[in-house]
Amino acid sequence: MKLNKEFWKEKYRLEDTPWDAGSATTPITTFIDGLEDKNLKILIPGAGNGHEFEYLYNKGFKNIYALDITEEPLVNIKRKLPELPEKYLILQDFFQLTGSFDLILEQTFFCALAPDLRPLYAKKINEILTQKGQLAGVLFDFPLTESGPPYGGDISEYIRLFEPFFKIKTLERCYNSIKPRKDKEIFIHFYKK
Template identity: 50%
Template sequence: MELNKNYWKKHYKDNDTGWDIGYPSTPIKEYIDQLTDKSINILIPGVGNGYELEYLWNQGFKNVYAIDITEEPIKSFLDRVPDFPKEHLFCENFFDASISTKFDLIIEQTFFCALNPNLRVQYVEEMHRFLNSQGKLAGLLFKFPLTQDGPPFGGSIEEYQPLFSKYFSIEQMEDCYNSIPPRQGNELFFILRKK
């Protein structure tokens, strides 16, 4: 199975989007709520329908950017948030992204788990490259056994810590206490700081 643009386009066209909860994920929302500097540059890769992006925008964060491989969810987002700057939305493959901006924060919400696991090292390298010095990567990772059945693809703290620690200091990586009910017990909340 090739997880390419056509794969995701078909899922959106068929309304086969079981990962889409229709609102900002509670752990991400609560993390955003404690951010005090609204001028920081924020990126959400694999943004999907962009509920976290919409929440950030409505809370006064104006230097927010997003990328998704297919245009369907970006169109849906713009229908809901027509005043969002279109030049902050990128419809392209994250690994070939033309974004020149560096970010203070990258929010991870169901992007990592949607990628083929053989891209995980490249994911870490790209996140490191996109961040400013001392920038943070924060969000959610799934915590269930990694199999070929996905997406979503799982993993464990035992896999994630060595994967990220070459490029990041792990400030937090623990069981998520405020997951939405269908994901309870299956998520880790993490905050990583660029080395």
């Protein structure tokens, strides 16, 4: 199975989007609620229908970017936030993105990538963060098998993957997952090395 643009486009066309929680989930909203600097330049890669983006926007963060390889979800964000300038919605493959961000928020994007892209994901995130940049969000906590997406992983794999690029502040089982994701999520908060 090729997890390319056509794959995701078809998922949205069929409205087969089981990952979409319908609103930003509590691990992410709790983290966002703790952010003080509303001027942070924030990227949400693989933003989908952008619930986290909308949450940030409604909290007064305005230097925020939603990126997706598929057009449909970005159109959905624009529909919800018609006044939003187009430049904040980036239709592009994450791995082709250039630029720099203070904070990157991860929510079911990493787990949607083919696992062999994980080292490239860690490297790319590091590359597009500012000097004191941060990566925060959730990764799944269930065995990594060939079946997916979503693809799982565990704390030891994530340490091996991310430690070369990041100082690890938090990497632990979420205490505040939404019910269907309870005991299946790890919260991460890393700083660029």
